[in-house]
Structures are given as C-alpha cells and as structure tokens.
Amino acid sequence: MTGTAKLTRKGRATKERIVSAAADLIYEHGVAGTSIEDVRAAAGVSGSQMTHYFQDKRSLVADVVDHQARVVIELESSPAAGGLDSFEALRRWAALTVQRQVDKHCEGGCRLGSLAGEVVETDLLARARLAIGFAEWERKLREGLQSMSDRGELSPDADPEKLAMALLAALQGGMLLTQTQRDAAPLAAALDAMLTYVESFATDPATVGRRGQDG
Amino acid sequence: MTGTAKLTRKGRATKERIVSAAADLIYEHGVAGTSIEDVRAAAGVSGSQMTHYFQDKRSLVADVVDHQARVVIELESSPAAGGLDSFEALRRWAALTVQRQVDKHCEGGCRLGSLAGEVVETDLLARARLAIGFAEWERKLREGLQSMSDRGELSPDADPEKLAMALLAALQGGMLLTQTQRDAAPLAAALDAMLTYVESFATDPATVGRRGQDG
Incomplete structure (x- = not known):
C-alpha cells in the first residue's frame, strides 16, 4: 500500500x-x-x-510494464547501440536488433511488445502504461531523426514523428512475425525496408551507408 | 475426439x-x-x-487460430478490398485497413496478431498454426506483388517475398501500436511509409497513385 x-x-x-x-x-x-x-x-x-x-497482480503487472519499457529504452541508448542519430547508426541499430533475435533463436519477442500482445485489451492500467512506454520509445527514435533533420541530413519533407512511428511499427511487427515463425527474416526485411525509406530522405546520398534489399 | x-x-x-x-x-x-x-x-x-x-482448451484455441487466419485472409480477398495486385489496389487496401481500426475505435487489434501476442510463447500447437496463418497471409500479399512484377510494373530489383514480409510486419506493428495508443496514426504512418517504399520500385511513376508522407 x-x-x-x-x-x-x-x-x-x-x-x-x-x-x-x-x-x-x-x-x-x-x-x-x-x-x-x-x-x-x-x-x-x-x-x-x-x-x-x-x-494485487494488476498493480504488479503495471510496474512490470514500466520496468520492461525502461530496459528496452536503456538498451536502445546503450553505448553498444551507439546512438540513433545518423543513417549509419540506424543501420547498426537494426543489425543489432536482428542479431539479438538470432542469438535467442527468435524466442520471446520484444519485452514490451509481447506484454502488450497479452494484456492490452484486458487490463486498462497496463494499457495506459504500455502507451506511455511506446511513446517514450518513439520519442527516442524521433529525437535521433530530429537531430539529423536539424543538421540538414534529412530533407525538410521528412516528418521525424511519422518516421519514428513507422520504424517502431516495423520493429514490433517484424518481432512478432519473427517470434511466431522462429526466423529472423521478417524482422530483417521490415527494418531494411523501413530504413531504406528513411534513407530516401537523405539530402546527401554520401551520408547513407548502404541501401536497398541486400542480404 | x-x-x-x-x-x-x-x-x-x-x-x-x-x-x-x-x-x-x-x-x-x-x-x-x-x-x-x-x-x-x-x-x-x-x-x-x-x-x-x-x-481440451488447447485444441480449441488451435482451431480458433485457423478460423481467424481464414477470416483475415478472406477479408483481404473480398471484392471490397479489390485485389492486392496494383499500386492503387495496395493504397486502397491500406486505407481500408486503417478505416476499419478507426471504425472500431482502435480496439481489439488484428484478429490473428492479437492471438499471436497472447499464446505464441506458451502454446506450441497454437504457434505452429499461427506460423501457417501468417505464411498464408504473406503469400496473399506476395502473389499480388508477383503479378505486378510479372507485368513489369515492379522493377526486377524488387523482391516480392521481402516486400510482402515487410508489408505484413508494418501492418502488425502498426496495429499493435494503434491498439495500445487507441490512435490510428501509427498504423497509417507505417503502411504509408511501407507502400511508398514499395512504390519506389515502380517502373512507371504514372502507375503510382499517390506517394510520400501526406495526410
């Protein structure tokens, strides 16, 4: 209490x-x-x-949602991830995200997304906390894209907010398919496609590491 | 029995x-x-x-997975959806998918994806059926893209299999974020981004209805 x-x-x-x-x-x-x-x-x-x-269990689950959101967002901000504010950094982030799933045989899915899948419709308190967690994660991605925009690396046509939502969606959906099929291919394809889309807004193609459907 | x-x-x-x-x-x-x-x-x-x-409940849940996969795939193939084998048809499909979520106040999520979120790690039989359901759905999307490729509307650089995986991932992740946040914006952003990416492979820009981050 x-x-x-x-x-x-x-x-x-x-x-x-x-x-x-x-x-x-x-x-x-x-x-x-x-x-x-x-x-x-x-x-x-x-x-x-x-x-x-x-x-009760509900209040514990709500705290678990906050905990997993923190874990996921800290992971995205770790030195190994190396920031999310350049085309190169975003490709490194995607590769790391895919590698992590391969390392655990594509089991378990996203720490936050898998919780959402289970309780979003049946636990109002958990849903509210999940919405906050995803919003924080989205903000993290948006800030990186905004920095790129501020430095003029992203064209003014690019909307960092929509790009961040789309990237997080590609990651979540890719994770779910990868987890279900025990195969990293959907996650890799989704992130590659979405990053190539982000890269289409590059003002200087030289700042883009690699693009297109390779691999 | x-x-x-x-x-x-x-x-x-x-x-x-x-x-x-x-x-x-x-x-x-x-x-x-x-x-x-x-x-x-x-x-x-x-x-x-x-x-x-x-x-037992498990055998019932497994049949529910098959049922929901059929419902979802029939919905994608309905006359209202109008096929998935042109850039215009894909945009119509995306708009319809978003509108359906708006109509139900973004509640409930995907009939198949929400089941996956709940049982994928805890029910082996259900996971096997879910993998089949998603593979069928992916095939549906891939066939449309393959027709476009066969007609020369999609560049030979496009890989219909990867594009189909990426589209389904964008839809699933967009659905999950939309369901959690009770806001259709993430689904709309994810599908718009992914379709603009698909459209980047158009051999004739005139076959592409609209593109970019509008709306």
Whole structure:
C-alpha cells in the first residue's frame, strides 16, 4: 500500500527485486502463466512483503510494464547501440536488433511488445502504461531523426514523428512475425525496408551507408 | 475426439459454431479470459458435445487460430478490398485497413496478431498454426506483388517475398501500436511509409497513385 516515494532505500530495492523477478517470469511464461506465488518465490520475499508492495497482480503487472519499457529504452541508448542519430547508426541499430533475435533463436519477442500482445485489451492500467512506454520509445527514435533533420541530413519533407512511428511499427511487427515463425527474416526485411525509406530522405546520398534489399 | 474429416455435415456445422463463438469471445476477452464453459454457453451446445469436439482448451484455441487466419485472409480477398495486385489496389487496401481500426475505435487489434501476442510463447500447437496463418497471409500479399512484377510494373530489383514480409510486419506493428495508443496514426504512418517504399520500385511513376508522407 506504500507508494514508491515513501519507501526507504531498502524498501525500494526489495520492490525492484520483486518487479525484476516478475518481469523475467512473465517474459518467459506470460502474465496468465505467472502467479503471485511464483514471483514471491523467485524474488525470495515473504507473503506479507508481497502484499505490502503489491495489492494485487494488476498493480504488479503495471510496474512490470514500466520496468520492461525502461530496459528496452536503456538498451536502445546503450553505448553498444551507439546512438540513433545518423543513417549509419540506424543501420547498426537494426543489425543489432536482428542479431539479438538470432542469438535467442527468435524466442520471446520484444519485452514490451509481447506484454502488450497479452494484456492490452484486458487490463486498462497496463494499457495506459504500455502507451506511455511506446511513446517514450518513439520519442527516442524521433529525437535521433530530429537531430539529423536539424543538421540538414534529412530533407525538410521528412516528418521525424511519422518516421519514428513507422520504424517502431516495423520493429514490433517484424518481432512478432519473427517470434511466431522462429526466423529472423521478417524482422530483417521490415527494418531494411523501413530504413531504406528513411534513407530516401537523405539530402546527401554520401551520408547513407548502404541501401536497398541486400542480404 | 472425431477428426473433421469423419464428421457428418451437421457435426461440422456444430463444430464450426463452437469455434466461431470461441473466436469472438477470445477476441474480446483473450484466451486467458475465456473458459470452455463460456464458449459452451455462447455456442449453445451441451457439455458432452463440447468434449466430443474438443478434448481440451488447447485444441480449441488451435482451431480458433485457423478460423481467424481464414477470416483475415478472406477479408483481404473480398471484392471490397479489390485485389492486392496494383499500386492503387495496395493504397486502397491500406486505407481500408486503417478505416476499419478507426471504425472500431482502435480496439481489439488484428484478429490473428492479437492471438499471436497472447499464446505464441506458451502454446506450441497454437504457434505452429499461427506460423501457417501468417505464411498464408504473406503469400496473399506476395502473389499480388508477383503479378505486378510479372507485368513489369515492379522493377526486377524488387523482391516480392521481402516486400510482402515487410508489408505484413508494418501492418502488425502498426496495429499493435494503434491498439495500445487507441490512435490510428501509427498504423497509417507505417503502411504509408511501407507502400511508398514499395512504390519506389515502380517502373512507371504514372502507375503510382499517390506517394510520400501526406495526410
């Protein structure tokens, strides 16, 4: 019943441990396949600690959505990803995104998208948090494209907001098909097509690394 | 326990009624939120009829996947959709797809994609059927693009298979974002971007209706 703001440092750490354990279990078994008791055991907390931090499963799932949104967005901002603000960086980001799916045999899908697929119509609180998570992710992509636009690398015809939405959609749909078919080809094709479209707005073709349907 | 092949005409009709009722309930409440008893009551059959046709929920869900794939693919092939084998037809298809989401206030998402989001990692049988359903859908899109290629409207550089995968990914991801945010903008942006990319392979610009980021 205690809001995060009122928790001690130790309390916050415990709460975060519960959310992190729940996120991993839910990523593997789905929301429906994960019980509060599973999470309690995995986090190594008592039943009274669980009920102290989370009144019900819904409030836990909502925090898991926020957690996964943070994980995904931090991953996009990691030094390995190298920014999202040049044509080259976007190609590197796409290659990394595809490689990550190949490395895990195309299992599991997107940490945020797979949650959305499961609860978006049945859990209003989770949907609200998912909408915020996707909006944050979209903003991250938009900011990179906006920088390119500000530097004059993207033509004034390009709309960074629409391009960011389209890129995130290609990624989410590509992930879902890749996850279902256990084959990275749809994700690779979707990101390649969408980036080639983004590159069609380049003011200087020399700033574009590679384009078209190669590979 | 009876395979569809061995059913009488009346038996097939009863089975189809059960699957159709299950598909509607699951589309609204999700797999986890739909019980065998809910389906039995909605279909108006007895408990022994239910167990006669479906040993367990999994076998019912698998048939629901096939049913939804058929519904979606028939929708794509309807006279209203007007084929998928010209640039104009593809734009009409995209507009219709967006309009359908607007009409239902962006609720529910894709009949097939939303099922995938819920069961792809937790139900092997359903995943196999989903992969078949998506492959069929992709084939439908690919055939249209292949016709355009055969008629010389699409440049030989275009790969109808990759374009079909990319289009379906844009649609699925756009649907998921649109459903989560209750706003058709991501779906519209994703389809517009992907179709403009497809149109970049037109051998004769006059065959392309409209292009770019309008609207």
